[in-house]
Amino acid sequence: MKELIRPKDLTAGRPLPVLLSYSLPMFAGMFFQQAYNLADSWIAGNHIGSLSLGAVGTCYPVTVLYIAVASGLGIGTSIYCSQQFGSGGHQNVKDAVSTALLCFIPCSVFLMLLGLFACPHILTWLSVPEEALLPTRQYLFIYTAGLPFLFLYNISTGVLNGLGNSGTPLIFLIFSSFMNIILDLVLVLFIPLGISGLALATLLSQAASSLATLFAVKKLCRRLGGEEHSSFSLPILREILRLAVPSIVQHVFMSTGQLALQNIINGYGVITMTGYSIAFRINGLYVNSLMALSNALSGFIAQNKGAGKQGRIRQGYRLCLILGGCFTSAVVFLMLADGPAVLSFFVSPDPDKTEIIDAGMGFVRIVVPFYFLVCLKIVTDGALRGIGRMNAFMMSSISDVMVRLLLGDLFSRHWGINGVWWIWPAAWAVGTAVCCVSYRRADGNKAAYKMSAKKPAEKP
Template identity: 25%
Template structure:
């Protein structure tokens, strides 16, 4: 079987799978940072509008994670047990489910776009116009993103992280070329502004998706996606299996986004610069977030295959190696955010007030980066064991606590910084709790296995 993760040196096997995924995550970070850097030239109001529109693409990723996580875990566990036919069934179901949900989400967004943007109560007409333009395009064609996410998960479940990386690399190059051309309109090209940024992003997503589909068709090596048909009836056992694993992850992702929407509405009371800072700050923070999430995806496939093969000792060793790797990376990001915030902020903002707000955000959020990396990695491991419900419960409870904490702190002398501290402190707590939960779960399973 190609991409067997149940054999060979643990660190070498995990690293070989993780590096392309982490590189793909870096590319995802560059997608976003490239957009923000060019949009930043249009002013903080345009950035605020894209920030609001970006909330709805983020919400969609929570929904997309149902097919992606359910498909990835079930495919990997089936391959670990040597059940290749079941692996194909789960892969096909995941793709069908992803297509349906992507189209349904797009239709709803196009119908209710004004109400969605209106939720944030933006006071500036320019910011509102930017939000509407970005949301219509980015969410109207979100099915490309849904399928890209799901196909990446299924490739990863088979131990192939190189193909998604190469596809994302080509997509990034496309995005980097299109961004300045469509946003700023040099020479004979029209200046499309925020609309251009949305078109560039959607085009890149379409290209990434297309490359991964073409690779399934053209590659001679075995792939569980071969022979996938979108219009066939979905067998109930496969659908139930994916939903059982994927729904808690989807609820977790969407709840996290909705909580952030509520917090963004609080932030909007401090002005467009504050909203823009939250949006751009989140993209800057994704340098650590996407890297940890990429490593977590590799660990998820590694854990699922080895769990399916009954090799729990190998699961624990893989987790330990991953924990050290992402923990060190998170510490490096902390040092950069805390000691060089001005350098980072001036790349994206050109107004003194926005720069000042961004510096405060980076310093406060910086303290939680290592803990956030550990949290995401541990969620990947626990999800590989099929414990997505437990992850969802913990994440929703402690992420949800940000709302009352932010309400309390913003009314103190901290003001806007109080909201940033609500983000940071809860991330620290979640990181600690998830590590404790993983060790408790794996000890319990080891004990039950020896009975």
């Protein structure tokens, strides 16, 4: 364990092996993280009932909203730590850890209390069908209670990833994923808590992984040298927030757009809601897997920006586009060739199974062929984050969301549920165009690859 918990320099060595060794643990970690989300859906659909499966799916956009804030703060902390580590600012890294924990964990407690109070109002706004209201409320309430652990995990993982150590979070996440699945089975099959058992299993496994990751961060900080004790720094907080807020705004806007569409979809009834929730979970697995590659690219670029290696940044971007394109091709082929078999895995035999799968496949057939657009957008977003062009990154996501908000009801009224599905390709097309133009402009501007003169100075 002592040799495992150490930083890694991403500014030296051939870019492809470095990127692969750095990104594969993050990719695997995202897979395991999504695996226990899929396990929730499988257990809900096969051992509790399709109504609970629909409830879990309905909560998903709300939980993504929570994750948006937590992951945004983690990304901001990660990019700052990457840049400082790449330029040799080790004491700034240690101070950033203390600053992030002292500020963001109390924020998570406030958000938890706000979320618990707002739960009934959120479900009313989502137009959740009456028969699905109780299980949806139970799941969302317990999930919200675990927000402090979610924040702690994202911040700690952000620090480790920012210092090039993507292997340690993977180990803890694998342990957490298996723990979650085992608890799912115990709390549903042996202690019949129903959908509350699924949410409680997520809370407990998140608590375990977050505390273990925090322990790893503390050990890694001691390896950086410098002063024995780190301290709170207002300049560092401002810099972390400068990097984090655009990412938070992006994810919040995305979640808001998704919530607006969820409201429309719920109006088509429980069968459509359930079929969509299954298909959207598969969609989430793909998108979040690409996000792992994007986050790896951000860390790679941020360290190389700190070291002033512009050519290496461009190489990393091109390599990630190739890797993402290969992964996307495999996913598109699988879902279009055998999508019904994939979706049926999550639905127990019942009279509505065929209708539920048909509803999910309506989403798949329209949305999945446009995954190549998603790949280009997510990888380019990672590049923009890495070089610190957070406003451009944010604008690409806001444009995506505006399409969802403006066209959702219009498309639904004119083309029914298929019109709703077409919102995804339309939004992706606009967002991808904005982020690619922004990256091309940044790539032609040498100043974009220079470290800010406003970075906090090292302590004497």
